[in-house]
Amino acid sequence: MIKVGIIGATGYAGAEIARLIYGHPEAEIVWYGSRSYIDERFSSVYGNFFNIVDAKCLDDNMDELADKVDVIFTATPQGLCAGLVNEDILKKVKIIDLSADFRLKNVEIYEKWYGIEHKSPQYIKEAVYGLCEINRNEIKNARIVANPGCYTTCSILTAYPLVKEKLIDPNTLIVDALSGTSGAGRGAKTANLFCEVNESVKPYGVANHRHTPEIEEQLGYAADADITINFTPHLIPMNRGILATEYASLVKKADGSLPDAADIRAAYEKYYKDEKFIRLLPDGVYPETRWVETSNYVDISFKIDERTGRIILMGAIDNLVKGAAGQAVQNMNILFGLDEAMGLDFVPAFP
Incomplete structure (x- = not known):
């Protein structure tokens, strides 16, 4: 089983990752990270997980998390992932970042449009833009996947x-x-x-x-x-x-x-x-x-x-799915050599 950690699990995209991974046959979540809800049960934040997920929310300590999981999803605001990631972490885990921190290859453009300083520009070049249908071959060997915006x-x-x-x-x-x-x-x-x-x-x-x-x-x-x-x-x-x-x-x-x-x-x-x-x-x-x-x-x-x-x-x-969490899970599947549709192969809900 692929061990998964989510930083930002109580945002909409993070909760959607949790929903998708719960139904994934080859992955399990071991860390629900949420700076706002530390020590509160995840199911108390999202009642749809009541009697399904019993875990409590933890913090965003990426260094500790990297020793416990195979992949980290960062469903966080701009700047957080870039401020946490380092070489020791990247030697241990794959990072799938749902923010814009590694999407743009020009750090000056990033800082201009997002209005913040980039904390780890040394990783921009190697990060792969995770648009699966176009970049899957590059995604396969990536350490950092920049999950595209919706x-x-x-x-x-x-x-x-x-x-x-x-x-x-x-x-x-x-x-x-x-x-x-x-x-x-x-x-x-x-x-x-x-x-x-x-x-x-x-x-x-x-x-x-x-x-x-x-x-x-x-x-x-x-x-x-x-x-x-x-x-x-x-x-x-x-x-x-x-x-x-x-x-x-x-x-x-x-x-x-x-x-x-x-x-x-x-x-x-x-x-x-x-x-x-x-x-x-x-x-x-x-x-x-x-x-x-x-x-x-x-x-x-x-x-x-x-x-x-x-x-x-x-x-x-x-x-929230193809525009965020679903694409992130699709990227995870590519990274770990699984069928891309695993955990995602279901009919859209209507009405």
Whole structure:
């Protein structure tokens, strides 16, 4: 059995990792770390674990934890993992970090967008960006896996094949994305109170959201060039889910014509045909968050607008599963040579 420790177990993503690992046949949790609830039973924080998990929450002592587990999930705010990790720890365990500490390869960009000093920049280069469907070969031998953000997972996977095949101009890419309120975390904030979000939709982080450079960096690798995009997130009054609607100009083919639907579908199938968790929907069927809720699936569709020469791309995920905990467990499975779908192979819940 893979012994698992979670630092940040009482946040939404940490609790979702706990739920998924509980049902995993080859892993068990031995450390529920939570600075806010030390010595309190995990099930008293999350009543859905009552009579299922009897363990008490422990602290975030990563040095002690590294002697007791095989892998540590850090579902914590930016800066914590980078401030705790060291060479002695990395010699003992694998780290799957759900924060942004190791996602960006340029420390100056990280510090600019996140407004904090990076505490361990020496590990940035070796950390592997844990977008499983794209980087699984690199993930296999990683010591640190930088688990992607929720908006970025949906935005990147929706556009990646078309950028890679140069069917769209990535510098014309506009991403409008909507997220349920769990994406803002469990911390008490006035802006996330029921009365503040119910019966309303609002944009935020306009032109300066922290996931922007992450999307640009990863799609830039696909384009083999630096790119600049527009990314605007929106908060919507539901618990879970992300829907990304993306717009880009099509690139003419060698014969001067624009790609058609067959060209676009062929590109998606080239990269995703054998991917368990990516579902390319039939023509005329568009993603809905309700059909991926509580699951690790990504639903993707597209529509060519012949009038404008542009394409509309659409993707949907559960922000807490494929956008956080599920992808983290998928990364764990890759690290330990298991079937990627182990512990994640279940039907989305509805209603």
